[in-house]
Amino acid sequence: MVSASPVGAEPDLLDGLDPEQRAAAGAPRGPVCVLAGAGTGKTRTITHRIAHLVRSGHVSAGQVLAVTFTARAAGELRTRLRALGVEGAQALTFHAAARRQLRYFWPRVVGDRPWDLLEGKLRFIGQATHRAGLATDPELLRDVATEIEWAKASLIAPDDYPTMAVRAQRDTPAVPSQIAEVYRAYEEIKNSARVLDFDDLLLHTTAALEEHGEVAREFRDRYRCFVVDEYQDVTPLQQRLLDSWLGGRDDLTVVGDANQTIYSFGGASPRPLLEFTRRFPSATVVRLERDYRSTPQVVELANQVIGAARNRPAGSRLRLVGHRKDGPEPRFTEFDDEPAEAAAVAARVCSLLDAGVAASEIAILYRVNAQSETFERALAEVDVPYLVRGGERFFERREVRQAMSALRTASPEMGSTDLVTIVRHVLARVGLTAQPPSGGAAKERWDALLSLVEVAEELAHTVEGADLPRYVAELEQRAAAQHPPTVEGVTLASFHAAKGLEWDAVFLVGLAEGTLPIQHADGDEGAIEEERRLLYVGVTRAREHLWLSWSLSRHPGGRRHRRRSRFLYGLLPDDHPAARAARTRSVKDGNAKPRCRVCGGPLLETIEIKLARCARCPSNVDEELLARLKEWRTHRARELKIPPFVVFTDATLVAIAEQRPTDQRGLVAISGIGPTKVERFGADVLAVVRSEQGQPRG
Known part of the structure; x- marks a missing residue:
C-alpha cells in the first residue's frame, strides 16, 4: 500500500481519513489511481485530495476541473469542496463541462451563433427511420437511438457501424446496414436544423481542442488539475475528451471500481482504469477496501457475489472489509408467484416503518422497469408512499x-x-x-x-x-x-438507476433466471459477468437490512417453471428451504436416479452425472480454481510420465471446480473419483482447493 507524507497541508485536513484514504489524498501532484470499493469513502477521499493540493499551493482552486457522470454526484462534490473551504473549483458532469467550453469557444472555432442543444432526439430519429424505410413505432425509435448513442460514444462513424456492431455482438433492432443508414440520415437532419445532441457536445469540444492550437492553449492555461470520478464508466469518446484536456500532462486523479462496471451496453469500459499504470508508470495507486457503509454481513455477501466472477482482472480484485457493527444476516426467500413476492415485500416494508425506519431509507430494486408495477400495486394496497426513480425528473x-x-x-x-x-x-x-x-x-x-x-x-x-x-x-x-429534494416514500428503482445511492434497507426482487441475468445475455460470458456486477451493485446499496427474493411463477396458479438466479447458488445456507427444495424436487417416483444439485431434476447423461448438474442449469465453475487444478494435473502427469487425462479428465476437474469439495467424502461423491484416485491424488487436489479458497477474492 502506498503511504504518503503530506507536505504543507494544514494538520486537520487529513486527520479524519483512514490510512489508505490519507495516502490517496496526500499523494504529491501527478497521476493518482484510487481503486475504491463500494462504501469506502471515495468522494471524501477525492475532495480531500483537491483541498490538499489547493492548500499546499500545488494548484489554485480555479485550475481544478473534477468530472463525474451524474449531476447529483457533481453537486455532492461541489458541496463537500465548499465545506472544506475550496471555492472556485469546477465539479461538473462530462457533458456540462463540455457544454460550457463549447459555448465559450464556439465563436472562435465556428464563427456563428452557438447551435441549440437538442433535448430529445426521437423526433429527428423518426424522420431518419422514415427516410430509411423503417417503421417508426416508439420502441424501435428508442432502440435505434440507443445504437446511435453507443456508436458516437464509441467513436464509430455511420460507415463503420455495420462492421463494428457485428464485431461487438450488438443485439441490433434492425439489420446493421439499415441502422447505419438511419444514423447517417439523423446526422444530416440534425446538422441541417443546426442543433447538437448530447454526444455532439463531447465530439465538438474534443475537435475544438485537437484542431485549434490557440483554443487548446487557452484551456490548458486555465485548467491544470483534473479529477475523474467513476472512471470505470468512461467511454472512448469521454476518454478522448479527457486526453484533449490533458494535452500530454499527467496531473490527473482517477477513482473507480471495475466491479461496478454496469454500462458496457452504452460503450463504457473499465480498461482505462485497469491500464492506468501502463499509461502512467509512475502513478500512485491506492486501494480503498474498508467499507463504512454496510454491515459486515452485507459486505460478506457482496464479496461472495463478486468473488465468484470469472476472469477478473487484477485491478478489480478488491475485497471489502466491513467496519460497521454487526447487523442482521441477509435474507433469501422463494415465492410461488410475483404477487405473493410483492405482498410479502410490502408487509416487510410496513414492519420496517413500524420499527422506525424512514420510508425514504427503504428501496426495492429490480432488473427491468416493467417489474415495478406489481410492487407499486402491493405498496398502494397497504397505503405505503413510494416514488419510482428513473421516471420523470x-x-x-x-x-x-x-x-x-x-x-x-x-x-x-x-x-x-x-x-x-x-x-x-x-x-x-x-x-x-x-x-x-x-x-x-x-x-x-x-x-x-x-x-x-x-x-x-x-x-x-x-x-x-x-x-x-x-x-x-x-x-x-x-x-x-437536477438536485431534487428528498420525497418521503419508498424508492422503486432499477439496479442501474440505483448506482451511487444507498439506503438502510434494500429489497432485491425478481432474482430469477431470465431476469437476472437477463435472458438476452445468455451465451455471452461478458454480458453474464456484467449481470453479476449488477447484483453486486444492488447488494452494496444496503447499509443494514438486505432481502433477496424470487418467484417461481408470474401469476398465481401458474406453472412454477422459474429457477432462482445462478448468481445465488452457493450463497444460500444449506438448510435454507429453497436450497432443500432444489435438492429434493421431483422425487415423487421414488427411484434412486442421481439428481441435479441445483434444480433437483433427474440426471440422464454421463456428463450431467459427473457434474451433478443437468445441462440446462447454469454452471458456477470457479475459473481460477479450474486453472490451478489443470496446472497441478499437468505437473503431476509429467512426474508420472502419463497423459494428463489419466490423472483426471477435464470433466472431472470441472466438477471439482464447481463443487469445491473440502474433504475426501466430498471428492468420492463426484462421479468417477473412486478410492484409488482419492488415495493417489486426493490430498493434492484438496490442497489446491483449500489454497484457492484461502486467497483473497476481492
Missing part, C-alpha cells in the same frame, strides 16, 4: 412546474409572514391540502408539493432571514443542478 413534473410558477409570482402579495407559512399558502392553490389523499397519483402529487415545503423549512432553519425570493432562487438552483 422531479422539476419537470407538471405539479412542480405549476408550484414554481405560483411561487415566482406570489411575493408582492404575501407581506411579512414567515417563509414556511407563505409557501404552504401558495402551494394550497395548486393542490397541497391539509391532509394527504388516500393514494395513487394524487398522493404522489401531494408528496411532491410537501417536499417543496420541506425545502422551505430547511432553508428557514439554516439561513437567517430567508424570504420567498431567496427560497425561489434556491429551488431554481436545484432545478438547474
Whole structure:
C-alpha cells in the first residue's frame, strides 16, 4: 500500500481519513489511481485530495476541473469542496463541462451563433427511420437511438457501424446496414436544423481542442488539475475528451471500481482504469477496501457475489472489509408467484416503518422497469408512499412546474409572514391540502408539493432571514443542478438507476433466471459477468437490512417453471428451504436416479452425472480454481510420465471446480473419483482447493 507524507497541508485536513484514504489524498501532484470499493469513502477521499493540493499551493482552486457522470454526484462534490473551504473549483458532469467550453469557444472555432442543444432526439430519429424505410413505432425509435448513442460514444462513424456492431455482438433492432443508414440520415437532419445532441457536445469540444492550437492553449492555461470520478464508466469518446484536456500532462486523479462496471451496453469500459499504470508508470495507486457503509454481513455477501466472477482482472480484485457493527444476516426467500413476492415485500416494508425506519431509507430494486408495477400495486394496497426513480425528473413534473410558477409570482402579495407559512399558502392553490389523499397519483402529487415545503423549512432553519425570493432562487438552483429534494416514500428503482445511492434497507426482487441475468445475455460470458456486477451493485446499496427474493411463477396458479438466479447458488445456507427444495424436487417416483444439485431434476447423461448438474442449469465453475487444478494435473502427469487425462479428465476437474469439495467424502461423491484416485491424488487436489479458497477474492 502506498503511504504518503503530506507536505504543507494544514494538520486537520487529513486527520479524519483512514490510512489508505490519507495516502490517496496526500499523494504529491501527478497521476493518482484510487481503486475504491463500494462504501469506502471515495468522494471524501477525492475532495480531500483537491483541498490538499489547493492548500499546499500545488494548484489554485480555479485550475481544478473534477468530472463525474451524474449531476447529483457533481453537486455532492461541489458541496463537500465548499465545506472544506475550496471555492472556485469546477465539479461538473462530462457533458456540462463540455457544454460550457463549447459555448465559450464556439465563436472562435465556428464563427456563428452557438447551435441549440437538442433535448430529445426521437423526433429527428423518426424522420431518419422514415427516410430509411423503417417503421417508426416508439420502441424501435428508442432502440435505434440507443445504437446511435453507443456508436458516437464509441467513436464509430455511420460507415463503420455495420462492421463494428457485428464485431461487438450488438443485439441490433434492425439489420446493421439499415441502422447505419438511419444514423447517417439523423446526422444530416440534425446538422441541417443546426442543433447538437448530447454526444455532439463531447465530439465538438474534443475537435475544438485537437484542431485549434490557440483554443487548446487557452484551456490548458486555465485548467491544470483534473479529477475523474467513476472512471470505470468512461467511454472512448469521454476518454478522448479527457486526453484533449490533458494535452500530454499527467496531473490527473482517477477513482473507480471495475466491479461496478454496469454500462458496457452504452460503450463504457473499465480498461482505462485497469491500464492506468501502463499509461502512467509512475502513478500512485491506492486501494480503498474498508467499507463504512454496510454491515459486515452485507459486505460478506457482496464479496461472495463478486468473488465468484470469472476472469477478473487484477485491478478489480478488491475485497471489502466491513467496519460497521454487526447487523442482521441477509435474507433469501422463494415465492410461488410475483404477487405473493410483492405482498410479502410490502408487509416487510410496513414492519420496517413500524420499527422506525424512514420510508425514504427503504428501496426495492429490480432488473427491468416493467417489474415495478406489481410492487407499486402491493405498496398502494397497504397505503405505503413510494416514488419510482428513473421516471420523470422531479422539476419537470407538471405539479412542480405549476408550484414554481405560483411561487415566482406570489411575493408582492404575501407581506411579512414567515417563509414556511407563505409557501404552504401558495402551494394550497395548486393542490397541497391539509391532509394527504388516500393514494395513487394524487398522493404522489401531494408528496411532491410537501417536499417543496420541506425545502422551505430547511432553508428557514439554516439561513437567517430567508424570504420567498431567496427560497425561489434556491429551488431554481436545484432545478438547474437536477438536485431534487428528498420525497418521503419508498424508492422503486432499477439496479442501474440505483448506482451511487444507498439506503438502510434494500429489497432485491425478481432474482430469477431470465431476469437476472437477463435472458438476452445468455451465451455471452461478458454480458453474464456484467449481470453479476449488477447484483453486486444492488447488494452494496444496503447499509443494514438486505432481502433477496424470487418467484417461481408470474401469476398465481401458474406453472412454477422459474429457477432462482445462478448468481445465488452457493450463497444460500444449506438448510435454507429453497436450497432443500432444489435438492429434493421431483422425487415423487421414488427411484434412486442421481439428481441435479441445483434444480433437483433427474440426471440422464454421463456428463450431467459427473457434474451433478443437468445441462440446462447454469454452471458456477470457479475459473481460477479450474486453472490451478489443470496446472497441478499437468505437473503431476509429467512426474508420472502419463497423459494428463489419466490423472483426471477435464470433466472431472470441472466438477471439482464447481463443487469445491473440502474433504475426501466430498471428492468420492463426484462421479468417477473412486478410492484409488482419492488415495493417489486426493490430498493434492484438496490442497489446491483449500489454497484457492484461502486467497483473497476481492
